[in-house]
Amino acid sequence: MTSTEKANAEKSSLRPTRQRLAVMEAMASFGDFRSAQDIHELLGERGEQVGLATVYRTLQRLADAGEVDVLRTEDGEAIYRRCSDSHHHHLVCRSCGATVEVEGPTVERWTSSIAAEHGYADVSHALEIFGTCPRCR
Amino acid sequence: MTSTEKANAEKSSLRPTRQRLAVMEAMASFGDFRSAQDIHELLGERGEQVGLATVYRTLQRLADAGEVDVLRTEDGEAIYRRCSDSHHHHLVCRSCGATVEVEGPTVERWTSSIAAEHGYADVSHALEIFGTCPRCR
DNA sequence: GTCGGAGTTGACAATCATTCTCACTTCATC
DNA sequence: GATGAAGTGAGAATGATTGTCAACTCCGAC
Ligand SMILES: [Zn+2]
Ligand SMILES: [Zn+2]
Ligand SMILES: [Zn+2]
Ligand SMILES: [Zn+2]
Numbered sequence: 001m002t003s004t005e006k007a008n009a010e011k012s013s014l015r016p017t018r019q020r021l022a023v024m025e026a027m028a029s030f031g032d033f034r035s036a037q038d039i040h041e042l043l044g045e046r047g048e049q050v051g052l053a054t055v056y057r058t059l060q061r062l063a064d065a066g067e068v069d070v071l072r073t074e075d076g077e078a079i080y081r082r083c084s085d086s087h088h089h090h091l092v093c094r095s096c097g098a099t100v101e102v103e104g105p106t107v108e109r110w111t112s113s114i115a116a117e118h119g120y121a122d123v124s125h126a127l128e129i130f131g132t133c134p135r136c137r
Numbered sequence: 138m139t140s141t142e143k144a145n146a147e148k149s150s151l152r153p154t155r156q157r158l159a160v161m162e163a164m165a166s167f168g169d170f171r172s173a174q175d176i177h178e179l180l181g182e183r184g185e186q187v188g189l190a191t192v193y194r195t196l197q198r199l200a201d202a203g204e205v206d207v208l209r210t211e212d213g214e215a216i217y218r219r220c221s222d223s224h225h226h227h228l229v230c231r232s233c234g235a236t237v238e239v240e241g242p243t244v245e246r247w248t249s250s251i252a253a254e255h256g257y258a259d260v261s262h263a264l265e266i267f268g269t270c271p272r273c274r
Numbered sequence: 275g276t277c278g279g280a281g282t283t284g285a286c287a288a289t290c291a292t293t294c295t296c297a298c299t300t301c302a303t304c
Numbered sequence: 305g306a307t308g309a310a311g312t313g314a315g316a317a318t319g320a321t322t323g324t325c326a327a328c329t330c331c332g333a334c
Contacts, residue, residue, distance in 0.1 A: 015281065015330070037320080051284040056321065076213040076291085077320065091255055102251050110243045111266050118228055118237050120268030127264040129248050131257030152301075152310065174291075188313040193292065213320085214291065 014061065022048040023058045024082075032097035033071050033079035071128065093133035102129070151198065159185040160195040161219075169234035170208050170216035208265065230270035239266070 014020070026042050034042070040055045059080050062068040069083040069090070081090075081099060088103040107127060115123040151157070163179050171179070177192045196217050199205040206220040208227070218227075218236060225240040244264060252260040 017282065017329080019283070035320090049284095053285085053322080054283060057282090072209045072213060076209060076215065078213065091252060091257055093257065094259070100255050102255075104247065104251070106247045107244055107264075110241065110247075111264075114239050114241070115228060115266055115268050118239075119271035120228055120230065120266070121274060122231070123266060123268040125264065125266045127244075127248075127262065129252055129257070129260060129262045131252050131260040134256035137258060154300080154311065156312070172291085190293080190314085191312060194311085 018048075019050045019054050020058050022046075022050055023055060024062070027062070027068060027080070027082040031081070032099050033069075033081045033092070035073075035077050035079050039080070089127045089129065091129045091131065093136055094130050095132055095136040098133045098135070155185075156187045156191050157195050159183075159187055160192060161199070164199070164205060164217070164219040168218070169236050170206075170218045170229070172210075172214050172216050176217070226264045226266065228266045228268065230273055231267050232269055232273040235270045235272070 022043055023039065026039055026046070026048075029042075036056050036059055037052070039059070040050065040052045043050045043055070059068065059070075059078075063070050063080065066085060067082070068080045071079050071081075071090070071092075073079055084101060086103070087108075088101045089107070091100040091102050093099070107125075111125045112123060115121075159180055160176065163176055163183070163185075166179075173193050173196055174189070176196070177187065177189045180187045180192070196205065196215075200207050200217065203222060204219070205217045206227070208216050208218075208229075210216055221238060223240070224245075225238045226244070228237040228239050230236070244262075248262045249260060252258075
């Protein structure tokens with residue numbers, strides 16, 4: 001089973017419960033990266049009671065399905081953001097977290113050619129850009 | 138105080154204790170990324186008794202001084218590797234961990250221009266490439 | 275409609291990397 | 305050989321994440 005088939009299989013067995021819908025709705029309501037605990041808290045404020053473990057589980061499912069992107073803060077905490085489904089990278093403000101999705105063939109080509117040059121196959125990559133956004137300047 | 142000055146100040150107050158030398162020596166003895174606990178264990182096997190907390194502290198110092206690079210495994214664990222001091226990225230084998238340092242102006246230019254395009258200042262970036270190395274194929 | 279089983283949930287416990295605490299040691303300096 | 309700052313280590317504490325498991329919800333088969 002390829003990873004795509006597996007993802008589809010998992011997705012197809014997902015029931016659209018109140019909790020999952022609430023998490024997905026919450027994810028749609030902000031544009032920066034937030035931790036599972038942040039999202040759990042946000043849900044609480046909105047009056048949507050969802051268990052913390054369920055928030056973690058749902059975010060994992062969404063991440064596996066590629067519907068959210070996951071990053072790690074400097075101290076290792078996982079943070080999540082709803083993202084477009086096509087391959088892209090992130091330009092993140094170090095101060096306020098404002099995030100822009102960026103893409104371009106340049107890096108894609110560069111990483112492939114570097115990997116090929118060293119005989120590495122089955123290549124993937126992770127790239128994030130950090131800076132201070134115009135509003136935080 | 139710039140970050141360089143700070144690093145130097147911190148470095149200058151460092152005493153070359155048996156423990157620190159042992160950690161640095163251990164770091165020089167492998168070429169892939171290892172966790173603090175791995176390194177602690179490695180030290181134990183070599184007969185160098187160093188407390189786990191000290192290993193953590195030393196790795197942090199080295200990382201702050203830019204003498205080792207830090208990555209995060211998929212499950213958030215920090216892994217360390219002794220690296221050249223110039224800016225570079227990593228091509229890592231997903232199977233055996235074999236790591237190659239790579240660099241090139243292409244990505245550097247691309248990230249800068251993307252950031253500038255969106256008005257982000259004070260830019261840095263993180264890029265890792267993952268694949269299967271020739272020996273693991 | 276109701277039965278049954280798979281999928282789901284949440285309170286709580288458990289895990290586990292990392293950090294903290296603090297009494298003790300080392301080392302340079304005087 | 306006294307002093308104080310830097311460093312250490314055993315063990316406790318922290319805190320994000322995951323595991324457990326009994327209760328609950330769907331939904332299709334009957
Ligand atoms: Zn994204
Ligand atoms: Zn890319
Ligand atoms: Zn490196
Ligand atoms: Zn670079």
